[in-house]
Amino acid sequence: ESSLKVTGVDLLKRQNTQQHHTDGYNIQNLVVRRGQPFQVQVSLNRELRPADKLSLRFGIGENPGKNRGSLLSLKPEREDFNGWKISIVEKNGKECLLSVTSSPNAPVGKYNLHVKTGANIYKPENGVIYLLFNPWCEDDVVYMASEAQKKEYVLNDTGYIYVGSAYSIYDRPWNFGQFEEFILDACMYLLDKSKLSLSARRDPGTVSRAMSALVNANDDNGVVLGNWSGNYISGTSPMDWIGSVTILQKYYKTKKPVRYGQCWVFAGVLNTVMRCLGVPSRCVSTFDAAHDTEENLRVDIYLNEKGEKLNSLSFDSVWNFHVWNDVWMKRADLPNGFDGWQAIDSTPQEQSQGRFQCGPCPVKAVREGDVYLPFDSKFVYAEVNADRVYWVVKKVNGKDKYFRVGTETQAIGKNISTKAVGQNRREDITREYKYPEGSREERMSMQRAYSFIRPSGLVPCSGYASTIQALGGNTQPLVPKEPVTKTGLHLEISNTEPLHPGNPLELAITVKISAPGSWTVDLTGSCQLQYYTGKVQANLGTIKETINLEGSSEMQIPLKIAPDAYMKTLSSVEDEVLILVTAIAEVKETNDKLTKETSMRFEYPPITVQMPETAKLYNDFTCAFIFKNKLNVILENCKLLVEGLGIFKMTTFEQGDIMPGRIMKSEIICTPTRLGEKKIVAKLISNQIKGISTEKAIIIT
Secondary structure (H helix, E strand, O other): OOOOOEEEEEOOHHHHHHHOOOOOOOOOOEEEEOOOEEEEEEEEOOOOOOOOOEEEEEEEOOOOOOOOOOEEEEEOOEOEEOOEEEEEEEEEOOEEEEEEEOOOOOOOEEEEEEEEEOOEEEOOOOOEEEEEOOOOOOOOOOOOOOHHHHHHHHHOOEEEEEEEEOOEEEEEEEEOOOOOOOHHHHHHHHHHHOOOOOOHHHOHHHHHHHHHHHOEOOOOOOOEEEOOOOOOOOOOOHHHOOEOHHHHHHHHHHOOOEEEEOHHHHHHHHHHHHHHHOOOEEEEEEEEEEEOOOOOOEEEEEEOOOOOEOOOOOOOEEEEEEEEEEEEEOOOOOOOOOOEEEEEOOOOOOOEOOEOOOOOEEHHHHHHOOOOOOOOHHHHHHHHHOEEEEEEEEEEOOEEEEEEEEEEOOOOOEEEEEEOOOOOOEEEOHHHHOOOOOOHHHHHHHHHHHOOOOOOOOOOOOOOOOOOOOOOOOOOOOOOOOOOOOOOOEEEEEEOOOOOOOOOEEEEEEEEEOOOOEEEEEEEEEEEEEOOOOOEEEEEEEEEEEEEEEOOEEEEEEEEEOHHHHHHHHHHOOOOOEEEEEEEEEEOOOOOEEEEEEEEOOOOOOEEEEOOOEEOOOOOEEEEEEEEOOOOOOEEEEEEEEEEOOOEEEEEEEEEEEOOOOEEEEEEEEOOOOOEEEEEEEEEEOOOOOOEEEEEEEEEO
């Protein structure tokens, strides 16, 4: 009697991947999501009889074994094994159609499929199956009910990262590209590299924490090497990336960290990795984010007598913006009420449990002030809730003395932003992280947080000043409020003309007073160029004026900076810099003091993309990029970077110098290889300007 043998296995890739929303992955193998059935067609040398023994064996990792749970042997007659199910859908002569459902909490990763019949084992070609998290499965902890949200947070391979400053937010298009060639393999390599146990791979919380560590190169040879030095000669400047694809492909090929990244690069890459593994994920930008506050919820800003910010004294800093990620999951490890979005951050800032990793921290814990919950919730809370305290450093008898000239309690963690679901616009999600400023809930949340974080009293924290703990052990912490001045003193900073590089910077400080009476106000104003990390790069100019205001009135004081004062710095730095204006006002009669600062970005002429609105699959079309230099300066060493996922690979055009008034035009022939809406992203980099980018969509039919 002939023994039962398998003659072929068809993994029915087309039908399975469509049902599992994995048909986008550019890979030979079958990719499926956990907790959801997929079908396998087995061809045999004869009909299947009741006495025959047939089993599908799924093995994960090096030499899988049954007792370790890394080898699953599924027999149709024994339905359930470790939460996996198998059944015969139909038998038709020598053909047998099987349905396999993995457990909704199965470890994610690569499984080897073998078919065993009696003593015979059949190994199909391309028999490695990739198993991912499943936001479509109600029993998976990453389940997300809304179709539109899943389309955005799992399946969208393009998006924006919001950067700039709270005063002028702009969107930087970013290609996540989680379905591109080698990206899934790069993520599987990272999973292996994380050395997570098999059971740890079941949990998206543990996986996302491990990925937050592996996306930065610190302490584990991870994907991207951070660099904030301004010198990027030995790699790619962080400003020059327009997506994650090139970075992850290069990393997978070389297994060495890719140089260089700053926070939006880490967040862009981590977003790609999490979406690729099937965890809903979004990039989150916070404006005026506090760093290194040593958990005292305070950032000290030191100014000289001219009102210029000093780099040297500050250990802590306020970044104009910082970008991290939120991932969506149920938190079975926490008390009820903390499911949903969890913050994770792969920018290497502080070590957590001995590694540069951060999160997952429940966004709701930040909002409620429950900062004792894992992971790193104190750190995330401080980033969005610290106070900013201004000190003027004056020489008194040859010694530095510190004078407090203002406290801002509502200046940190503003305009928390992400891309809106299904729309190309910014959505403000500050309310998910914080209660409205001044509300009863906010005060309660703050008091709760303060019971776990001990803020120090108001003394300068500089290394030169001794720190005095102003709070006794049992005093109720005060919730600081905006200082109410006797005169209703108020400052506003604005630009009166567009901030075009090569033109004078026309800025203005408006001083307002609301109380009746005659008031003398000493105003000090300064203008500096700074990196987004708050580090000052150049001092451009200062003003000192004494003004008289009668009753409830206001006065606008101009601050004008000539192009010569800043163009040299602008051309010599590798990063995008912001214009920082700081104003200090003192009312002589009442000794009221107020400090305000505003960061603004330069404004640039646009890049225009010309191409048809629709195109047919595999039919070539031409795409043109046009840029007119409307500035009064030569743009030197221009490079145009373009990428279109599913249309063409990342391409760089060297453009040389573009004179004022000149028009640059570049064309690329595009061959669409995928259906649906596809985006083309372009970015122009020159010595003078780093931040011009644009994107345009095309429908492929």
